[in-house]
Amino acid sequence: MTESGIASPPQETTRNTRGTLGRLGAVMAGRARIVFGVWLVLLLALGAAAPSVFNSLAGAGWQADGSASVRVRELAQQHFGGNSSAAVQVVVHSDTQAIDSAAVQSVLGRASAIFAADPRFGEVVAPQPGTSISRDGHTGILIAGANASPDDMVKAVDAHKSALTALSGNGIEVYPTGASALWSDFNKANHEAMLKAEMFSWPVTLAIMVLAFGSLVAAGLPLLLTLAGLVASAGGLVLLNHLTPISVWAMNFAMMFALALGIDYALFIVARFRGALARTSDARAAVAETMSTAGKAVVLSGLTVLVSLSAVLIVPAPAVRTMAVGIMFAVAFVLAATSTLLPAALGALGHKINAGSLPKVGRQHHRSPRFAAWGQRLHDRPWPFAIAALLILIALAIPVAGLKVAMPSIQVVPSDAPVRQGYELVQAQLGKGAPGTLQIIAPAAESAQVSNTASAVEGIAMLTPPETVRDGSGLVMMQALPSVDPSDARMSTILDQLRERLPADTLVGGAPAENLDLQHALNHYFPIIVGIILVLGFALLLIALQAPLVAALGTVVSLLSTAAAFGVAKLIFQDGHGAGLLGFTPQGFLDGWGPVFFFAMIFAIAMDYTVFLLATAKEHYERSGDPSRALIDGLAHSGRVIFAAAAVMVAVFFTFALAQPLPPKEMGVILGVAVLLDAAAVRLVLLPVLLRLTGHRAWWSPRWLRAVLPSISFAHD
Structure with missing residues (x-):
């Protein structure tokens, strides 16, 4: 088309179209041993860190940085013994014995000792009548304040939840709960589920690849490439975590995305390489042709993926940002392997890429007659x-x-997870809103006004008396117990009304x-x-x-x-x-x-x-x-x-x-x-x-x- 709308011949194509990627592919194919050596060193270095990826990465980060609720959590940890949203709540219940019985008090004492031995926990508050003890006196909540970041508090729960749940016995039930325990149990369940899914998907993927390529070698090559990208990205995330906390979810998503996209890229490259081999016996020339055409498409595709995910980085939430970073890491490593390791492997294999051909599947040609007919x-x-x-x-x-x-x-969270059992027990004994207490921090001089205003908000079932501090901050904190479940849509209305009606220098969090x-x-x-x-x-x-x-x-x-x-x-x-x-x-x-x-x-x-x-x-x-x-x-x-x-x-x-x-x-x-x-x-x-x-x-x-x-x-x- 000309600018007037008249058809025109295609743009010039007689120029040298081998380009940078074609030359890079030829170099990689010609120096396969060096490329393999470099990747081996890289994988050994990063692979040494990879096994610790799920234990090293952060477990929390689901917050809006700069929000009023995050500020409340910071003030609670600084001035109120760590009684913040990151605090650990231990639910203790007995059908036969009251909270003030010797047996239950012994359990509470042992739980307090566990927290006292770990500096990540702050002040420990025993169950209080009227606020954290049920009306029948058989259920109580022990609160261990947070003296560390939310990520470290999740790791602290990871370290001690087995010891805490082991306190159960003799008719007494013990369940760690609260936000930190929630993320601890969920991350564990999520990690196990992701690994099972990955293990199940690999043989299914291999079967599809064999049918697509008709060759065991050609089908296995993308999987090996993807595995290299996964190992490299896992180790890279562990190292990056030393600079800034990276959510464990980053690796979960990276595993899945690296497997899917890595196979995509390798499949496109390998299919094109096999087509190029049909026209030349020179494997290096076939690699150059492949990288200058399909390789170019793969690089542009990878850049598109990275650009799309980079847009997520503007969300001021650490977990969301690092999930994007994790996938971008994996895609970058897979893209690097596709541009260097894969051409080297193709150059080394040459026509052996078709080894292990299945007789009933046969060798697949690059040009598909069926898709030509469909077109x-x-x-x-x-x-x-x-x-x-x-x-x-x-x-x-x-x-x-x-x-x-x-x-x-x-x-x-799975129904048998301790945090869910504790959550449901708290709701049954102390009310639907008990697991989702709102925290109000205000100047001490305005405590009476704040208390009266907050108590009058529809949906607030109870408000604790102002808790003062002696550090000279001049702040008080109150716990507002909603009448609805924390995930109920009405919770948003309750929070909005509190923030609208309370004085401007009052913060509401939880x-x-x-x-x-x-x-x-x-x-x-x-x-x-x-x-x-x-x-x-x-x-x-x-x-x-x-x-x-x-x-x-x-x-x-x-x-x-x-x-x-x-x-x-x-x-x-x-x-x-x-x-x-x-x-x-x-x-x-x-x-x-x-x-x-x-x-x-x-x-x-x-x-x-x-x-x-x-x-x-x-x-x-x-x-x-x-x-x-x-x-x-x-x-x-x-x-x-x-x-x-x-x-x-x-x-x-x-x-x-x-x-x-x-x-x-x-x-x-x-x-x-x-x-x-x-x-x-x-x-x-x-x-x-x-x-x-x-x-x-x-x-x-x-x-x-x-x-x-x-x-x-x-x-x-």
Whole structure:
């Protein structure tokens, strides 16, 4: 197309298109032993730290930095013996003996001794009548103040919860509970579930890879590459944790994402390499061709993933930020391995890449006749397929309008976890709101006014007398007991009313307030993150493809699969459809960090496939100047890779849907559905149809834009 809209021949393709990546690939292939040696040293160095990753990383960080609730926690630890949201509550109950009995007092004394021996715990407060002892006198709460950061308090609970629960016996039950104990138990359950899912997904992944490649060597290579990326990222996160606390969730997500994306990248590279080997006996030349074409697409895809996840870093929540950092670490290491270690391995293997071919599967060719036929079918009858895909995506996306989000409730913890048993016992004996006490810190001179105002707020069942300090701070603290469960939607109204009616220099915090403040921050930053990701995603596609229309189409259609995935999430996790099949009790909402984080992850994956498809189509358009051939050959050369990569990702993600804790289950279902819809309905149907309908216009670029953008070509001489 010229700027007047007249068709024009493709841009010049006779130039040397080997490029930097092609030359890098040739160097890696020619110096395989050196590359293997460097990676071996790197993996040994980082691998030494990797086994400690789950014990080293931080266990908390779910807070909105700079919020009033975080300030309350800091003041409580500084002036009130650590009686903050991070304090540990030990629930002691007996059906037959009262709290003031000798046997129960002995248990309380031994629990106090455990806390006194660890400097991470602050002041220990025995159960108090009227506040932390039930009306029947058979249940009491011992509070051990927090004298360390929330992350260290979770580790402190990790260290002592076995000793505390071991105090149970002779008709006396002991359960550590509170926010620190909650994260301790949840992180443990989550870690175990993630490992089980990973172990289950590896053989499934290998089976899919063997079917995709028809060769054991070709199928095993991506798995080894991914394993190298996982080991490197695990060790890197442990080292990074010495500089700044990294959430243990970072590694959980990194494991899953590295496996999925690492296989994606390696699959694309290996498939292209096998195609190049069919045209030359020189393995080094085949590697150079592969890296200058497919390698370029992989690098651009990896950059898109990193850019998408970097947008999450603006959320002022340590756990959310470090989850993004963990995935970015893993993607960076996998990308580095794909650009260096994989070309070296391919160069060393050469035609041995096809070793171990299965007789009934056979050797797979780079150009798939089936996907070529599918591309021809889409070309000949675009509208029926486009309408069908759109109807499916729109129908699934409609429920997203009613999606509700909130921070996780106690139901995310297994029912047999000590923290949940203690939580439910406290609710049964002291009231629904007892596990979620709000904390009010005010100037001592205003304590009477604050007490009267807070007591009058609807939803506050009880307010403790002001607790004063002797350190000269002039502050008092009161505990406000709500009448509703901490995860009840009415808690937000109670908190808002307290903050609106109390004097301006009064702060309201506590665990429920921290959750609500974090949810507010996530809701606030969500549209900003979406905008950043869309703009940066479009910019990267524009740079890669040099064509504004196809870059815009590739960006916009990614929103369809994302909306549809969240629509399905609403039906399952909010409304409870299929809850029995998946084995969970619906909370009535989606976990609050889901939209922010899952949007970035889904968009990154969607753009991954977009780059694979459009880069291949662009390569064929540069060669032929025919948009029809670009569509058909683009699908013929990338369709099977996208299909196999999507199958691997769906298998990986859906294994997490079998996890017991709810957040990994949400992650597995949402990401699995998103990949399934994106590959089946968007990348292999809707986007090719849009290429058919736009023709030359899809690849047109104005002269001024070509002059501004860096010159990037996917063709290879």
